[in-house]
Amino acid sequence: MSTETPLELKKTLNLPKTGFAQKANLSQSEPARLKKWAEMNLYDLIRRSREGREKFILHDGPPYANSDIHLGTALNKILKDIVVKSRTMMGYDAPYVPGYDCHGLPIELYVERKLGEKKAQMPATSIRRACREHAAAALKSQTRDFQRLGVLGLWENPYLTMSNQYEAETARLFGRFVERGYVYKGARPVYWCIHDQTALAEAEVEYAEHTSPSVYVKFPLSDETLDGKAFKRELLGSEDDPRRVFFLIWTTTPWTLPANLGIAVNPAFEYAAIESGGEVYVVAAELVEAVTEKCGLSAPKVLARFMGAKLDRLEARHAWLDRPSLLMLGDHVTLGGEADAETELDVKEARDRKGTGKAGTGLVHTAPGHGHDDFVIGKAYGLDIYCPVDNAGRFTPEVEHFAGQRVFEANPKIVEFLRESGALLFSENYAHRYPHCWRCKNPVIFRATPQWFISLDALSADAQQFEQDDDGRDRTNYTDNEEGAPESLRDGALREVERVEWVPAWGEDRMRNMLRGRPDWCISRQRVWGVPIPAFYCDACGEAVADPSVIKHVTDIFERESSDAWYTRETKDLLPENFMCPKCGASGWTKETDILDVWFDSGSSSIAVLEKYEGLSWPADVYLEGGDQYRGWFNSSLMVGLAVHERAPYRAVLTHGWLLDGQGKAMHKSGGNAISPNDVIKESGAEILRLWVASSVYYEDMSCSPDILQRAADAYRKMRNTARFALGNLDGFDPERDRVALPELPELDRWALAELDTVIERVLEAYKAYEFHTVYHALYNFCTVTLSARYFDIIKDRLYTYAPKSHARRAAQTALFEIADALARLLAPILVFTADEIWENLPSSKPEGDQATATTASVHVADFPLASGARDAGMLARWTRLFEVRDVVLRSLEEARVAKLIGSGLEAKVRLDVSRDVYELLQHYRDELRYIFIVSQVDLSIAENGATEPVRVSVVRADGEKCERCWTYSEHVGASTRYPTACERCTAALAEIEAGEDA
């Protein structure tokens, strides 16, 4: 026994002590940790640690290198990082090579605006240089932002679609499509922006409200032709009848009337000839009433009814030009769906105070140069693809009356002209959704111009021919299509769609529908900032030549000099020597001026990146992008994959939803409801953003608002404090030396470890299934309920008051260590900074600078934890019941508190009257109950017969005095002379401590 003076009681407690700060101060600590990671080359360290493991490739879809990142980009990158890190910790070698989409119109337009007037005089090379600089600056700043989010990857060597190698590969892949016979040059109507003067891809138009003039125009029947005469005779009895017959068409684009070459009717619809004011009009029978009302036809009389098929190949005359307009049959002709939805439309239109909702005549004005359906039917009937509109949207000189005018400005003049000439029956303003350019927001037009296309339906017969890479690697193992049967891109795509795993599952339908309906891919753009289409035109015969051997020659130059060579070098330098026109044998050439669609650039990435970077391989395991990429990158990548390997470039495609604000409205930069990720980082830290991402179901639309972020910040603090409590109580614990074996742990500690096992399994399963919100909820719930409210609260007494080295305390620490270690690992993919910080503060018996630093250096090099095997169904069931009883007790304590009987729970003595079966359970834990309930005393007895509830609780003041040291009430306080204010438990602990000090 010690003879020294008694110890100061409060100082003998083992209160938590740790370097793990309560306040995270993320806006400062995150950059510091990033710096540390950079210094230790963490990404390389991880790569080396995973060498030889099974690969898991997430292929990064390149964000557009144009401006600062927005919340959507941040969300995208964070999700990818969570995938990569979680797969890494599952044991895969999961490299991450980020990329940037550098070419394209948005940058070119930005540069153009900046250059202003000067641009006109500048050569293409100068503009391209400016674009290149802009992209380089933007991607540099984006890289900084992405890294700041805690995303690990090969940031020092990302792929850039504007690098020499990438540009060369892009051009080379164009060559692949050529070789396969998928590429053709033709005139088809494509979306055309008259402001930016370029063709647009489908993905580049957006629909917006637009008001157009809606006009009803009459085209006279040509009674010169035999058929026309016969038709008139049938209708009116005599071909000499003075009444003239007109076909009544409706359009909202009067400017396309000069290009009218025909009128389409539906063969299955009934049409009627109606007479009014001495003229006869043909309209769809169902629309007679609507049309007469609209056009103010007085006393209309139906003369005849007949099917549309009857009109086939009749000839009308153009409304004002001396030119025929052919009647044609097409199923695309509708009645506008108006019949079914009149009420609905009337309401909507009335709101707009425009139009009345009934439009159309059942006869469709057809201009094959200005519409998709028009083009198709015009082709079928052998019409010209006539498009008298130039790049700037001006009528060409051949257009009478309107030459030189811009189409949208000509609209009212054409209407006026029609009115004066008497061809117009009615006009009004018509509000509808109309395609607009995604960049400049101006309305676009449909315009037939010569463009390069990739055919979706052309068959490629030479499927096996180039299943060899330039380096001779055999590629045939990639394909299923063993017979090498001819297959179109569309068919191949539809086949591959079924093999891919889509998350969520409905993505498959969406992709399939998109692929079924899409037209040929227009890949040429009349711009300069992109990869030039490596094609030439024969000066002698005008033949457009895209030849594989020429393309190879060109791409070799690109590889060395970048695609700038196309502009800096002379044509002869770009062609193989003595290259002659395959058609006419001439050798004078002019280079193509169009560039490739940027979707072709990014679509090339699977080949240009996965097959070129060391450590990557084709195909990717996962693509992960927003839902807008179904028709964008998922689609273009699929086309390239098919052209090269006849396979999809991805095994699985995950999509995330759209960002909405707190009210569920779409988040738009212009809508004023956008949240800037950089602001959030500055104020709260990237961890908060990451935690928000993890907490939401990302494959649906996600809401974000200051309030929602506040919830994430709250959750962060709770998890941080939970970890801090564990770390604080591990002070002085050496896992090697002090760990208590599982069978020797008190049951409560084994229960905690069993709960941990459950969490580990749930979390790992959720990571595997990419369900990060389940990870979040499982971990958060574990922290709040299992740990903070239950386990930690109960073991506090043991941790603080028992002798530091006592078995009971070491047992709790053993569990705490396992818990903290597992928490760090399980949280690591989400809370990348904090998990690492927990990891650092875990006690370790390893001396500093030990060789084992590979895993000790950072949690991100470690693996996920394994379940410890502490689970025991019987034990878990018992504890579930014990906690139910505890809940009842806590409620009673609360009542006693309200009644001012007690304050702290330790002031209470709890009497339990319980049913026999509950008693059976509780009596085994008789001595534990006071700790489980956190009270000073517990009396347990079987309830007398007739008790209704299984557990009845009464609360009274605890017996005895409050122990100064542990705050429990005990009748033994005062029994010790050395420590007169301490209870019997504390007296014993103090003796142990004093003995320990001597030792």
Add this chain to the structure above:
RNA sequence: CGCGGCGUAGCUCAAAGGCAGAGCGUUCGCUUGAUAAGCGACCGACGAGAGGUUCGAUUCCCUCCGCCGCGACCA
């Protein structure tokens, strides 16, 4: 107009053809040895439909409404 998705407490998520759960937040209280912390209690919801199937529907079907996305047509 067509197609697809979504709609469960203030927020984020569960579950299930049979009493709708959790955590957070709010409110109230306790504690002051996790302290710009900790514990407890209370309050709180199935978008609408006297629609259909069913003994029973929030769940399955239909209609409507709202939100989100995509597309078509009007050339």
